[in-house]
Amino acid sequence: MKVRIAMVAGETSGDLLASHLIRALRQHIPDAEFFGIGGPKMQAEGFEVRWPSELLAVHGYVDALKRYRELSGIRRTFLAQIRKERPTAFIGVDAPDFNLWLEGKVRDEGMPSIHFVSPSIWAWRGGRIKRIARSVSHMLCLFPFEPEIYERAGVPVSYVGHPLADVFPLEPDRAETRARLGVPANAAVVALLPGSRQSEVRNLADTYIATARLLQAGNPEIIFLVPLATRETRQIFEEALRRNQAADLPVRMLFGHAVDAMTAADVVLVASGTASLEAALLKRPMVITYRIGKWQYRLMKHMAYLPWVGLPNILCRETIVPELLQDEATPDRLAEAVADWLRDPARRAAAESRFRELHLSLRQDTARRAAEAILPYLASTRA
Known part of the structure; x- marks a missing residue:
C-alpha cells in the first residue's frame, strides 16, 4: 500500500x-x-x-x-x-x-x-x-x-x-558581506530589525529612529542597515523617517536581506522573535526589544515562566544579551545598550564564542x- x-x-x-x-x-x-x-x-x-x-x-x-x-x-x-x-x-x-x-x-x-x-x-x-x-x-x-x-x-x-543551524555557516564572512553591500570595512555598523509584521514596525519605527539619532550623536561615522521584508513595512519605516525629520540619518534601507544586514553589523537591535535566533547563529551581539499593546503585554507577562523572552538567552539559560521590553524600550536605554557593545570588543568576542557553542548544539x-x-x-x- x-x-x-x-x-x-x-x-x-x-x-x-x-x-x-x-x-x-x-x-x-x-x-x-x-x-x-x-x-x-x-x-x-x-x-x-x-x-x-x-x-x-x-x-x-x-x-x-x-x-x-x-x-x-x-x-x-x-x-x-x-x-x-x-x-x-x-x-x-x-x-x-x-x-x-x-x-x-x-x-x-x-x-x-x-x-x-x-x-x-x-x-x-x-x-x-x-x-x-x-x-x-x-x-x-x-x-x-x-x-x-x-x-x-x-x-x-x-x-x-534547529533547521537554521544547518543552513547558517559556523563562521559568517562579515568582510565579504560588507564588500558586497558596499559598506566600509572599518565602519561601525548597526543593523536595525523592527520586525517582519506591519504592526511590529509601526510600534518600533519611531523608537528605532530616535535610538539611531542618539547613536549618531556619539559616533558621526556610524552606519545603520534596515532590512524590511515587504513593501508595506518599508513604507511604514520611510514614513517614520519623514515624520521624525530624519533624512540626515545614515540609514541604508534593504529590501529583505536581513541575514546580510546582521552579518555585516557590529551590533543588532532586533525585535524579539526568530530574528534574534538568526542573529545569534550569525554570532552577532544584539539588544532585544519589543513593544505590544499594554493589556496584551500584561497578560503574556502574567502567563510567562521564564525571566527571558529572547531565544538566545533562553537557549543559553543566562542573560547573554540585554532585553529591553515595553516601557523599558526607550531610545536612551536602547542607545546606551547598543553603545555598550560597540565600546567593548572583549564582551563582543565572548558573546560570539558563546553563540558558536549554541550553534553547534542546534546543528x-x-x-x-x-x-x-x-x-x-x-x-x-x-x-
Missing part, C-alpha cells in the same frame, strides 16, 4: 520546514504522497495543496477570534477528508492552535499524529502538555532542553535540532533526524 501523509504547515516558516521534511522522507520512500494545507515550497516538492498555508497566518488574539469560524470550518472539512481517505499518518508542522485539535481527532481514528516543532510550553501555557499527551503520537523538538518536558509527561519525543541535520523519527510510524504500510 502506498504511503500517503496528510500535513498542515502554518505560515512561511512552516512551509519551509515541511518542504525539507518531505524531501528527506522521499529519500526513504520515493513514491510517498503528501497532501493538505501547505505553501509554495511544499508544492515544489510535490505536495498537493488543498488550502494555502497563508490562511493560517493569524496575528494576535483579536485576529484569531475574528477568523475562528473560517479556520474552524477549514479544519473540520480537512478532518472529514482524512477520515474518508485514511492516510498513513498526519504531520502537523507548527501552528499548534490549529493542529493539536486535528491531531487528537486523527489519533482517535487510529492513525499516528506527529507534531513538528514543540509549542513553547516552557515559556507559557504549560498546561497544554496534557492536551498534547492526548493528541500527539510523537513530538519533534527543535531545542535540546525540550525533550525532558515531554518525557516527564509520557509523550514520545525526539530532539531534531543536527534536522530534516534527516525528523524523517528518521517518523519512519517507524510508516513501517506497517510499507511492509
Whole structure:
C-alpha cells in the first residue's frame, strides 16, 4: 500500500520546514504522497495543496477570534477528508492552535499524529502538555532542553535540532558581506530589525529612529542597515523617517536581506522573535526589544515562566544579551545598550564564542533526524 501523509504547515516558516521534511522522507520512500494545507515550497516538492498555508497566518488574539469560524470550518472539512481517505499518518508542522485539535481527532481514528516543532510550553501555557499527551503520537523538538518536558509527561519525543543551524555557516564572512553591500570595512555598523509584521514596525519605527539619532550623536561615522521584508513595512519605516525629520540619518534601507544586514553589523537591535535566533547563529551581539499593546503585554507577562523572552538567552539559560521590553524600550536605554557593545570588543568576542557553542548544539541535520523519527510510524504500510 502506498504511503500517503496528510500535513498542515502554518505560515512561511512552516512551509519551509515541511518542504525539507518531505524531501528527506522521499529519500526513504520515493513514491510517498503528501497532501493538505501547505505553501509554495511544499508544492515544489510535490505536495498537493488543498488550502494555502497563508490562511493560517493569524496575528494576535483579536485576529484569531475574528477568523475562528473560517479556520474552524477549514479544519473540520480537512478532518472529514482524512477520515474518508485514511492516510498513513498526519504531520502537523507548527501552528499548534490549529493542529493539536486535528491531531487528537486523527489519533482517535487510529492513525499516528506527529507534531513538528514543540509549542513553547516552557515559556507559557504549560498546561497544554496534557492536551498534547492526548493528541500527539510523537513530538519533534527543535531545542535540546525540550525533550525532558515531554518525557516527564509520557509523550514520545525526539530532539531534531534547529533547521537554521544547518543552513547558517559556523563562521559568517562579515568582510565579504560588507564588500558586497558596499559598506566600509572599518565602519561601525548597526543593523536595525523592527520586525517582519506591519504592526511590529509601526510600534518600533519611531523608537528605532530616535535610538539611531542618539547613536549618531556619539559616533558621526556610524552606519545603520534596515532590512524590511515587504513593501508595506518599508513604507511604514520611510514614513517614520519623514515624520521624525530624519533624512540626515545614515540609514541604508534593504529590501529583505536581513541575514546580510546582521552579518555585516557590529551590533543588532532586533525585535524579539526568530530574528534574534538568526542573529545569534550569525554570532552577532544584539539588544532585544519589543513593544505590544499594554493589556496584551500584561497578560503574556502574567502567563510567562521564564525571566527571558529572547531565544538566545533562553537557549543559553543566562542573560547573554540585554532585553529591553515595553516601557523599558526607550531610545536612551536602547542607545546606551547598543553603545555598550560597540565600546567593548572583549564582551563582543565572548558573546560570539558563546553563540558558536549554541550553534553547534542546534546543528543536527534536522530534516534527516525528523524523517528518521517518523519512519517507524510508516513501517506497517510499507511492509
